[in-house]
Amino acid sequence: MKLSARNLIPGTVKEVTIGMVNAEVVIEIAPGVEMVSVITKNSVERMGIKVGEKVNAMVKATSVMIAKD
Numbered sequence: 001m002k003l004s005a006r007n008l009i010p011g012t013v014k015e016v017t018i019g020m021v022n023a024e025v026v027i028e029i030a031p032g033v034e035m036v037s038v039i040t041k042n043s044v045e046r047m048g049i050k051v052g053e054k055v056n057a058m059v060k061a062t063s064v065m066i067a068k069d
Contacts, residue, residue, distance in 0.1 A: 007059035009035065013051050018044060025049060027057050 011029035023044040025037045035057050049055065 003058065005058045005060045009057040009059065011035065011055060011057060013049060013053050013055055016044060016049060016051060023049075025055075027055060029057065 009027075009029050011027040013025060014028045014034060015024075015026040017024045018041055021041055022038050023041050025039060025044065027035045027037065029035055037057060043049075
């Protein structure tokens with residue numbers, strides 16, 4: 001698979017919560033550091049996403065904001 005996105009973050013699926021339409025997938029990208037993705041229920045089922053498996057979080061954004069106190 002070839003992708004234009006350069007921000008691929010490897011991790012392990014820690015939790016999958018499936019709703020009526022969408023699913024929340026929690027990915028541990030480092031010890032104690034998590035990313036959460038909300039994708040369709042259909043995508044989770046089609047991809048067979050399960051707790052404990054290795055995945056890549058792909059980040060594609062048009063802007064990244066920075067905040068500082």
